[in-house]
């Protein structure tokens with residue numbers, strides 16, 4: 001396995017070995033062993049299950065929205081109910097799916113493994129973060145039962161203060177509580193990356209997934225407390241009648257928008273940076289090439305985290321803020337597009353003359369590249385002052401941020417699911433169904449959201465369920481696309497669950513990938529590695545052969561000492 | 569390296585503040601040595617305090633904007649605060665910081681009884697602060713200065729004075745909540761100190777709690793002049 005010519009293609013042969021006798025999934029059984037676990041891998045699984053649940057709830061609300069919009073009249077529900085449906089879609093998807101998605105599942109699972117650690121620095125805070133997430137989720141679900149919330153996911157005052165007659169306080173408290181799970185996750189990541197790296201793992205040898213999470217964590221710990229206080233003040237305003245955002249009592253509703261977007265613009269990067277980290281891993285692996293411009297991709301993550309804090313005013317161009325402030329925010333918004341573009345160009349350069357293969361994760365990565373680029377470029381229309389006045393609060397912006405959030409973050413999430421599923425479960429899923437649903441997702445997504453660009457450009461405002469008859473064709477197209485999208489979300493659930501029992505055994509490294517997480521068994525043992533790994537080279541060295549070797553079968557804490565795991 | 573066995577206590581999920589220690593022997597299984605563990609705890613605590621700075625920073629920014637806009641009304645509102653009680657509370661908190669700092673020193677020198685005594689002193693000072701704060705709140709209630717339904721104020725700037733009191737109660741309320749959480753945490757630490765968990769070899773939880781406590785004190789050092797002293801020169805003696 002040592003010095004042989006780099007294979008242009010991997011041999012896609014079936015793995016001959018067996019799953020390890022003991023691994024993190026079977027060291028203990030029972031509900032208690034899961035609910036009280038401090039193993040980062042098990043906590044990641046807890047997150048995976050709850051996040052999937054919230055994604056389903058958010059998706060259900062999306063389906064109701066698209067059903068209502070099939071006809072120009074509001075015939076399915078009243079305006080009041082429609083307000084609640086799109087609000088809950090937004091709240092659930094943003095705060096309970098997109099923000100935790102990749103960090104809480106794949107960051108939790110793989111960041112410690114990628115840095116060669118046994119766990120995150122604070123395992124119990126990690127578990128606490130899941131409980132906090134769950135409690136926040138319960139509050140929000142309780143709000144649905146208590147009559148829903150009708151403010152839009154942004155909780156803008158005075159919709160959320162003076163003019164709301166729904167369960168705003170309950171939802172706000174849920175989101176407030178949930179913020180702390182994000183803070184704890186970010187804090188854990190930063191400390192772990194600083195203090196827990198394996199011997200030889202210098203900063204410039206870190207996988208880009210880790211760099212991306214480092215940058216996202218900075219935003220989590222600096223931004224989240226600001227939205228926490230803003231939402232806390234909303235809850236206090238509703239419950240106790242203080243008037244910080246209420247002009248009738250001397251307060252200022254625009255102040256809320258400033259506090260909210262100070263977090264919620266950077267929050268976009270909490271959602272997208274981890275996804276970009278996944279892209280770097282997947283694209284390098286399936287191009288069989290060292291990633292192009294490693295230092296630029298790493299630095300651009302940090303640049304996004306920093307500059308991302310200085311652009312919030314682009315959400316408030318029509319709020320009456322000073323024109324000069326708007327100009328500054330507009331320029332800075334253009335600026336923050338630069339590091340994102342740096343990444344995209346570096347990925348393209350990685351693909352260039354690579355030995356590309358089209359496994360499922362790679363298909364999602366291609367989807368990401370296309371959709372994120374469209375989302376990013378349409379963002380320029382919205383960051384430009386004059387065009388934003390026309391497009392503000394129209395379906396154009398709905399389409400724009402869905403291209404970023406679904407086209408970017410969700411594509412990245414699904415790429416991660418398919419890339420690391422063999423490592424997490426030890427089993428391969430059906431490649432055929434994987435590719436099929438990736439293709440369906442791409443088609444369904446574009447059919448859903450591209451018409452919305454046109455609708456927005458023609459002037460259809462967001463958050464209304466009545467519209468002129470001539471827009472029906474595009475709306476029906478969008479709904480049809482959403483149905484395809486829904487199916488493309490459901491198929492993976494089926495074949496992934498099926499693979500748990502019937503999937504072929506993956507082996508430690510089915511993709512022949514670099515990275516410490518692939519040097520241990522699949523599923524990994526309880527403490528990740530038999531012995532603490534030592535890193536001697538830069539990441540993404542795909543110039544040499546990497547094989548799916550059997551690593552210490554039966555690996556586990558109790559297994560007899562075995563010879564060092566063969567690594568190629 | 570010790571491996572962790574046995575059930576994890578329910579204290580795990582309280583999560584009111586970062587928990588950097590371990591009930592099952594000082595060194596946790598995933599760290600190589602105590603130095604790494606202590607450095608991680610310290611970095612974690614500083615990052616947590618950074619989030620706290622941003623948390624208070626949000627409401628302080630809002631306060632700064634409104635105070636700039638409604639300067640006269642805020643000065644008038646501030647003149648209704650009891651500077652005397654505020655000053656006494658400031659002194660009490662500074663003393664509690666002193667006893668907390670001495671408690672860390674006592675832990676470093678493995679003086680268990682002194683450590684317990686100083687922790688209790690810190691909690692007593694903290695408790696005294698909260699009692700005085702409660703008395704102040706009660707006065708405001710009697711005077712109908714608590715924002716909301718029962719707020720009463722005569723004069724052309726009533727709305728803005730209401731806003732001032734909204735900020736006053738929100739900011740001091742959040743601060744008091746932080747003190748309550750800190751004291752609750754310290755009760756647990758006192759029990760552990762009494763058990764003899766801490767010594768020169770292992771005192772990182774005491775040190776981290778000290779950092780937190782000093783931070784909460786510093787927040788007050790900002791709140792006191794911003795809220796109380798602002799109006800002291802403008803028509804005091806209402």
Ligand SMILES: [Cu+2]
Pocket residue numbers: 264265268311312314315
């Ligand atoms: Cu933005």
